[in-house]
Amino acid sequence: MVSLPGPPATNLLRFLFLGLSTLASSSRAQLDLHVPASLTRLQAVESREVVLPAWYTLREEGSSAQPTLQEEGSSAHPWEMPTVMWYLVHNGKESEQVLAYISGTLSSKPGASLVYPMPSRNVSLRLQGLQEKDSGSYLCSVNVHDSQGKNRGHGSKSLELDVLVPPDTPSCRLLGVPRVGTNVTLSCRSPRSKPAAQYQWERPPPSPQVFFAPVLDANRGSLNLTNLSTSMSGVYICRAQNKVGIAQCNVTLEVSTGPGAAVVAGAVVGTLVGLGLLAGLVLLYQRRGKALEEAANDIKEDAIAPRTLPWPKGSDTISKNGTLSSVTSARALRPPQGPPRPGALTPTPSLASQVLPSPRLPRTDGAHPQPTSPSPGGVSSSTLSRIGAVPVMVPAQSQAGSLV
Numbered sequence: 001m002v003s004l005p006g007p008p009a010t011n012l013l014r015f016l017f018l019g020l021s022t023l024a025s026s027s028r029a030q031l032d033l034h035v036p037a038s039l040t041r042l043q044a045v046e047s048r049e050v051v052l053p054a055w056y057t058l059r060e061e062g063s064s065a066q067p068t069l070q071e072e073g074s075s076a077h078p079w080e081m082p083t084v085m086w087y088l089v090h091n092g093k094e095s096e097q098v099l100a101y102i103s104g105t106l107s108s109k110p111g112a113s114l115v116y117p118m119p120s121r122n123v124s125l126r127l128q129g130l131q132e133k134d135s136g137s138y139l140c141s142v143n144v145h146d147s148q149g150k151n152r153g154h155g156s157k158s159l160e161l162d163v164l165v166p167p168d169t170p171s172c173r174l175l176g177v178p179r180v181g182t183n184v185t186l187s188c189r190s191p192r193s194k195p196a197a198q199y200q201w202e203r204p205p206p207s208p209q210v211f212f213a214p215v216l217d218a219n220r221g222s223l224n225l226t227n228l229s230t231s232m233s234g235v236y237i238c239r240a241q242n243k244v245g246i247a248q249c250n251v252t253l254e255v256s257t258g259p260g261a262a263v264v265a266g267a268v269v270g271t272l273v274g275l276g277l278l279a280g281l282v283l284l285y286q287r288r289g290k291a292l293e294e295a296a297n298d299i300k301e302d303a304i305a306p307r308t309l310p311w312p313k314g315s316d317t318i319s320k321n322g323t324l325s326s327v328t329s330a331r332a333l334r335p336p337q338g339p340p341r342p343g344a345l346t347p348t349p350s351l352a353s354q355v356l357p358s359p360r361l362p363r364t365d366g367a368h369p370q371p372t373s374p375s376p377g378g379v380s381s382s383t384l385s386r387i388g389a390v391p392v393m394v395p396a397q398s399q400a401g402s403l404v
Helices: 008-025 261-301 381-386
Strands: 029-034 041-045 050-052 055-060 081-089 095-102 105-108 112-114 125-127 136-145 151-164 171-175 184-189 198-203 222-225 234-242 245-253
Touching: 029 136, 041 050, 050 151, 055 136, 055 151, 095 112, 095 125, 105 112, 171 245, 184 198, 184 234, 184 245
Parallel strands: 029 151, 041 151
Antiparallel strands: 029 055, 050 125, 081 095, 081 136, 095 105, 112 125, 136 151, 171 184, 184 222, 198 234, 234 245
């Protein structure tokens, strides 16, 4: 016997039901509960309704009378007081009370009712607005007693109900870039279906086409299209179907001959990045050139002036700022252009203005060597030019001691 879960009131009902069953066992009458053999396993569609058929008959002990079809829907005798219980038993779960008719009071869960008004020997159960969770094993139990309280019999039967779910509207997708010569996959999937849906792809007129394996996977709903051409453009329809329903979706395939949008976008982005790098290199080169120029200017400004040559003290050829004031006196270098005047003094050149003999190079071809220009202090003019000396003409002194 299946237990009745629930509050104390339900426990009391269970105690009463067990008591009636005990009395039935000692009764001389027998109750037969009948269920059509072909309807012990039923299938129904979600959101619809189903009837679980069951009825009972009474016979005295020793009687072999069999119920007839006329008795299936017959009314009970006025003295009959049936008690009817329907339970749902889920796999691996506790039983759930679906309907109860006790002492003329009917209680049931939403959507559950008896086909015939009570009292009746037909105790078939009607279920409306079915859901997938209504699947399971249904147990019917009947106890009958007369108006005097005497139990006339007890019986129980079970039926299996499987609620099927038609496929929900599938979702169609295009995987890949549809360009000439490439491969793409059309995907189709229904989010809910019981039993699992089978998928079929086809192409409607004006270019009808039906696809089969191996390009079609009927279980997963995928269609593989290879080596695309422009003639393969068009609408593709996917149908998801099981034994209780069918649903469909479609996708439009447009095969392009040029590069895809992703390729164009990649080329544009690559070009912009290249231009940015080129502009950055140009700016970097310009900044580097300016930096080198500024560094060179800084080096010129910070350069140390060449050191002054150590000329002899008292020399009149070195100015106070350390530069050579005169290579030689113009009068000392030029011979006198006439006889000196009587009483005139001939200036004596200073030590720095005296011409020192320069060494002579050995003769190689018999020609007379060119004399080397004498320089004050024995320093050549090329050396003076290299060290930065500037020739300055010093005015000559007259006989009276004044500058000329």
